[in-house]
Amino acid sequence: CVKEYGSEDTENTVDENLIVVGVSQVGSESVWRTANTASIQNILTKENGYFMIFNNARQKQENQIKALRSFISQRVDYIVFSPITEDGWETVLQEAKEAGIPVILIDRKVNLSDQSLYTTWIGSDFYKEGRMAGNILDEYLTKQHRQEVSIRIVVLQGTEGATATIGRTNGFNEVAEAHENWLILEQADGEFTTAKGQEEMEMLLHRYKDIDVVISQNDDMTFGALTAIQNAGLTAGEDGDIMVISFDAVKSGLQLVDEGLVTADIECNPNQGEYVETVIRKLENNEAVAKLYFVPETVFTKENVKDALEKRTY
Numbered sequence: 218c219v220k221e222y223g224s225e226d227t228e229n230t231v232d233e234n235l236i237v238v239g240v241s242q243v244g245s246e247s248v249w250r251t252a253n254t255a256s257i258q259n260i261l262t263k264e265n266g267y268f269m270i271f272n273n274a275r276q277k278q279e280n281q282i283k284a285l286r287s288f289i290s291q292r293v294d295y296i297v298f299s300p301i302t303e304d305g306w307e308t309v310l311q312e313a314k315e316a317g318i319p320v321i322l323i324d325r326k327v328n329l330s331d332q333s334l335y336t337t338w339i340g341s342d343f344y345k346e347g348r349m350a351g352n353i354l355d356e357y358l359t360k361q362h363r364q365e366v367s368i369r370i371v372v373l374q375g376t377e378g379a380t381a382t383i384g385r386t387n388g389f390n391e392v393a394e395a396h397e398n399w400l401i402l403e404q405a406d407g408e409f410t411t412a413k414g415q416e417e418m419e420m421l422l423h424r425y426k427d428i429d430v431v432i433s434q435n436d437d438m439t440f441g442a443l444t445a446i447q448n449a450g451l452t453a454g455e456d457g458d459i460m461v462i463s464f465d466a467v468k469s470g471l472q473l474v475d476e477g478l479v480t481a482d483i484e485c486n487p488n489q490g491e492y493v494e495t496v497i498r499k500l501e502n503n504e505a506v507a508k509l510y511f512v513p514e515t516v517f518t519k520e521n522v523k524d525a526l527e528k529r530t531y
């Protein structure tokens with residue numbers, strides 16, 4: 218017994234016992250994203266009872282909307298997707314609801330007036346991550362007795378309108394506002410990529426003298442920013458010219474913490490696959506699921522990075 222998907226092609230026929238899941242991923246802009254994709258792909262396997270249809274939207278919302286519509290027309294059993302930005306999903310999610318397909322959001326959130334348009338969201342507390350960045354900066358500046366002197370900060374932001382960008386910005390800004398001596402010179406859009414991170418950092422170094430701190434909203438932008446800092450003849454680190462605080466804590470980011478070039482890396486946990494699978498299993502058994510699931514995360518500095526660095530697989 219088989220279900221048919223799209224064409225008559227036998228390759229497109231699926232064993233009826235498998236649960237069909239359409240997965241729409243933002244893109245492959247970062248190391249974190251690749252790890253997130255792998256975590257989903259490693260668990261939604263045939264051996265585990267799934268047939269996964271994967272789409273990489275290459276950073277375009279229109280591609281994601283197209284993918285969701287194609288999942289709906291193929292009558293998948295579940296839709297799993299990470300929305301690139303928060304706005305603009307109401308119509309297509311309404312279509313999924315009308316088709317009776319549960320939607321599981323991962324990583325980023327959507328801005329909706331009707332919360333019944335998705336079943337569950339699994340991801341990180343980005344606002345908390347932003348606050349953690351502020352608090353750890355405060356700790357280091359206190360240790361250096363720099364509570365009274367002016368601290369000049371630049372922020373490399375991720376994709377505009379994405380939950381990760383919004384939360385990390387708001388969380389950090391709230392801590393910054395409580396410190397009169399912290400001055401945010403500029404928040405630049407580095408789009409979560411190494412190339413744009415470097416480009417923006419070069420411009421910032423050109424525009425502003427004496428930058429003390431860079432808050433970089435993901436490790437990929439940090440890699441680019443460090444190149445720019447180095448090319449400008451400056452040094453990064455707690456005792457260097459510019460203190461760098463990063464987000465994600467992928468292996469290559471943790472390596473930089475260990476080397477002292479990045480002072481703190483705020484972890485963002487990409488391992489959401491198991492949560493997705495648990496949620497689907499519960500829904501299959503008609504069990505209740507929570508509306509929000511937060512993945513556990515921590516902050517890495519030189520003090521605790523060694524162990525994590527050894528264990529990191531991504």
Ligand code: GYE
Nearest residue numbers: 246247249324381409435
């Ligand atoms: O920090 C970044 C990725 O939304 C948490 O997106 C995610 C962010 C992550 O491109 O590296």
